[in-house]
Amino acid sequence: MGVIRLGFVEVRVTDLDAAVRHYQGSLGLEVTGQANGKVFLKGWDEWDHHSVVLQPGGVGLVKMAFKVEGDQDLEDFEKRIAAWGLTVSRVHRGEDFAVGEGISTELPSGHVVQLYREMETLGVGTGTENPDPWPEGQRGMAVPRLDHVLVTAEDPHLFARFFTEVLDFHISERVVPQAGSDQILGAWLFRTNTPHDVAVIPGPNGKLHHFAFYLDNWYEVLRAGDIMAKTGIPVDVGPTRHGITRGQTIYFFDPSGNRNEVFSGGYITYPDFPCITWTADQLGKGIFYIQRELNDRFTTVLT
């Protein structure tokens, strides 16, 4: 029971048509619906109706939504969020296209977190009976699924406390000021078996750093980079490896300036995963393992 995964991110885009061309054409997501001016998309290996929602006007994150396993979870989390001192509101079936009952809260960092139990199901691109490994008609990077979201908060420690104390997330890796400190400057948090479903680094409240899509392997990350070059997508960093998560990565930007990532690899986590600690003086290596230094965009370019 509890949160089972990051279900969808809803993001603002300045130019909806350009955004659809990017997410559908270059990343290879499938448009699964349009309603209330928004466009809904999913990856070929996702079965729920959508994992990305594009909303016209501006940039940045409208909300991150996590799927929970049971109806009881919504009631339990409603009480636990309120007991933690935050305001919780009910999201009724149909308020979000193709999404069932849910609850929503705004964190002290200004980020909106929604929990829901049900979403309309469309099925994976390969089907579930004697499936082939990948479907026909793939486009661009052909990302199979959404992987994680990273945001900035003025108090990353408090952000991590909400996810661990209220939503039962575990911390795979954390950045502390110096050895021996328990003050969290950055945290990578999981409920699935991946290194992270959500992560936080220091920065202004309410901002999006990036959301990431999974790729199977290092070669696919390189190939995704080829597609970025062929289609004129601005690259931030990569291809390279993260020290934190061990993942292989390219950061790049959508047509509105929201940062995306293609991410592959990384280790498996379990609830008893021993938390990895990075000291702030090694952060360059933690973020970009090969270059071992942060570029001037990493902590400042946000939407």
Added chain:
Amino acid sequence: MVTIYLMPSWLTIAGSPQATVWEALQAAGYAMRMGCRRGGCGICQVRLRAGRVQMGAYAETALPEEQRSQGWVLACRAYPVEDVEIEIRDDQHLRPVAPWWARVAGNRPSNR
């Protein structure tokens, strides 16, 4: 063709109404600190001191109306429609990255 004068150095490069200020800088063999390059983050805000530019799509959060009215523009979204003077801050690190290459290609940045 238009001319772009970069303050405070008076570095002078060729521009065009079809290329953003940043693209003109690149073509001239120069680089500056850039962010998303899509009008979303505001990192490349520069001051338009003279002349007019046409702005491509950008997010209000990257360039609030108040700043736009005070002459700020985004280097990644500003298309100069006539000769312009653009002020670039020290921390934006305007720097040559391939001046020799750009000269071969026919762009001739020169200091006035």
